[in-house]
Amino acid sequence: MPQFHFDVTDGTFIPDLEGVELADIPAARAHAVLRMHNLLAGHTEAFWMGEEWLIEVRDDCGLLLFTVAFRATETPVAKRSRPATQVGR
DSSP states (O other): OOEEEEEEESSSEEOOSSOEEOSSHHHHHHHHHHHHHHHHHHOHHHHTTSOOEEEEEEETTOOEEEEEEEOOOOOHHHHHHSOGGGTTO
């Protein structure tokens, strides 16, 4: 089975040195979405700081196959509705 590496950038670059064996690229796509879900679920506040989050998926030779990117942005209305202690974050 092919080996896929899921490098994460969430304000910091975290290379996937170990990788995961998966059947094919569609399986790697599904795995990347699941990884992004787990990252977002575990770091909700950090995600809203405005940095773009990425999962870059490479094959075992280091070839970049695809990227999953997420960015949270607030409208001015949402920023005004935050409690005063959170403004400026």
